[in-house]
Amino acid sequence: MAGVGFELKRLFSARTAAGHIKAYSYSAIVTTGPFALLTSMVLAIQTLFQVYGVGADESAVFLGAVVYSFVFSQLLSCGFTIVLTRYLADCITVQHYRDVTPSMFGMSAILLVLGTIASVVFFWGKPLAFELKILSHLFFSALLLVWVGSVYLTAVKKFKYLILGYVAGVLISLALSFIFLQTAVLTPAAGALLAMDVGMGVLVLFFFLYVTSRFGLPRDGMLFAFLPYLGRHGRLFIRAFGYTLGLFLPNIIIWQGPWGVLIHDTFLYAPRYDVVVFYALLSILPLTTMFVVKVETHFYERYADYFTAITHGGNLHMIEDARKDLLYVMWFELRQAFEFQFVFTLVFLAFGNYVLSFAGLDYNSVNMFNVMLFAAFFAGALQVLMIMLEYFDFQSGVWRIGAIAAGANLVFGILSLYLGEKSYGFGFFLATALALAYSVWALMRFGRGINYYVFCAQPVFYQANAGIFYTIANWLYGDALPDLERMEKA
Numbered sequence: 001m002a003g004v005g006f007e008l009k010r011l012f013s014a015r016t017a018a019g020h021i022k023a024y025s026y027s028a029i030v031t032t033g034p035f036a037l038l039t040s041m042v043l044a045i046q047t048l049f050q051v052y053g054v055g056a057d058e059s060a061v062f063l064g065a066v067v068y069s070f071v072f073s074q075l076l077s078c079g080f081t082i083v084l085t086r087y088l089a090d091c092i093t094v095q096h097y098r099d100v101t102p103s104m105f106g107m108s109a110i111l112l113v114l115g116t117i118a119s120v121v122f123f124w125g126k127p128l129a130f131e132l133k134i135l136s137h138l139f140f141s142a143l144l145l146v147w148v149g150s151v152y153l154t155a156v157k158k159f160k161y162l163i164l165g166y167v168a169g170v171l172i173s174l175a176l177s178f179i180f181l182q183t184a185v186l187t188p189a190a191g192a193l194l195a196m197d198v199g200m201g202v203l204v205l206f207f208f209l210y211v212t213s214r215f216g217l218p219r220d221g222m223l224f225a226f227l228p229y230l231g232r233h234g235r236l237f238i239r240a241f242g243y244t245l246g247l248f249l250p251n252i253i254i255w256q257g258p259w260g261v262l263i264h265d266t267f268l269y270a271p272r273y274d275v276v277v278f279y280a281l282l283s284i285l286p287l288t289t290m291f292v293v294k295v296e297t298h299f300y301e302r303y304a305d306y307f308t309a310i311t312h313g314g315n316l317h318m319i320e321d322a323r324k325d326l327l328y329v330m331w332f333e334l335r336q337a338f339e340f341q342f343v344f345t346l347v348f349l350a351f352g353n354y355v356l357s358f359a360g361l362d363y364n365s366v367n368m369f370n371v372m373l374f375a376a377f378f379a380g381a382l383q384v385l386m387i388m389l390e391y392f393d394f395q396s397g398v399w400r401i402g403a404i405a406a407g408a409n410l411v412f413g414i415l416s417l418y419l420g421e422k423s424y425g426f427g428f429f430l431a432t433a434l435a436l437a438y439s440v441w442a443l444m445r446f447g448r449g450i451n452y453y454v455f456c457a458q459p460v461f462y463q464a465n466a467g468i469f470y471t472i473a474n475w476l477y478g479d480a481l482p483d484l485e486r487m488e489k490a
Helices: 002-012 017-051 056-093 097-123 130-151 159-183 188-215 227-232 234-255 271-282 285-311 316-358 363-391 395-419 426-448 450-455 468-480
Strands: 261-263 267-269
Touching: 017 056, 017 159, 017 188, 056 097, 056 130, 056 188, 056 227, 056 234, 056 261, 056 267, 097 130, 097 188, 130 188, 159 188, 227 234, 227 468, 234 267, 234 271, 234 363, 234 395, 234 426, 271 316, 271 363, 285 316, 285 363, 316 363, 316 426, 316 450, 363 395, 363 426, 395 426, 426 450
Parallel strands: none
Antiparallel strands: 261 267
């Protein structure tokens, strides 16, 4: 987010209406643009299917492959990417650039191996055509690489070109889909999947070219020097996996119920439920935009002032003033962001019922959408509060929140499945509300004791690296393995 922040501060410094509009637009493009483009790509291909009269079976196979690739690529990669983010931040902080590019290649290799194993296990014995299995796996793998490459947006700072990369990937996918449908050289599902494989491949190439242009090729770097971070920051891994699992677990549970549809004895999903959840989650995109603006402009300045007062010899009075200012700005900006999002939630509530009824959804689905809107609001707010706690490195708090989010969604999801379709959506609503309540309490508790956590809750003695991941990294690199958290800025 640092690269985004620099650009936002420059735009806001103009203190003009045009500058503010550019800042919010820039934030929206960087944060939600990729999601919007990828979503538009899938919806556009489905529209092409309708134009060319593609059968429901082919369309269902395509949608099943896409849904599974999106969901499980995020579940597999989320924990690794958040730890990688911490590693990259430390590399940049101490100006240890040698291992930036190698870490991208190393993490990509790990996820590709794990993704291949997962695909083999999932597709083994399934009657789906072999070419569709291969094409689905390639799309799944491409998404894994996209999530890894996205981490390096911070370092590259060429956001305009990266957005162009997304646009190029999407346009290539749509163009090839049109050609394959027009020529009928492949089945519609196979042609669409191949088109997206090529488009996402171009996008991945963009990512890797930009990173290597900034930091060079991994000639003498260590591909797996980040491995000790997986052990040292395992709580961040649990947090990310728990939150992401909490988002998708209700869907997976509903798939097992009467709304579940099995396609070619391979893909099991629930279109009636998944479509509603998708549209509900679209409603929280404004919160993402607003949060980035608020955090990277107003909050971060107070955050930096507080820790500067501590690390640069400030007296107790200066530290206390900075603390009060920090907490006031933090809660003020959070309240503004949540109020901003709540307005959009009400707008979606007002217009969603009208629009979804024309889209063919029944009365129960529309009512479920109303509940899911507020569940999505809670989920967005939960993510924001977890990021705030991560700013202060309060890892013991964030991993508990992730565990609560996953556990509550499991319990309430199974309960809603048992109670019947009229309760669908309430499980996700109750689970996110519970996790959000705990996260608010955790942030308030941390705020009251922030001086204690900063001064007294840190380890008294340096804790040496240990564990299986450090053992592997030490076996690979020995004494050459850098300890970034003990290095001083060059």
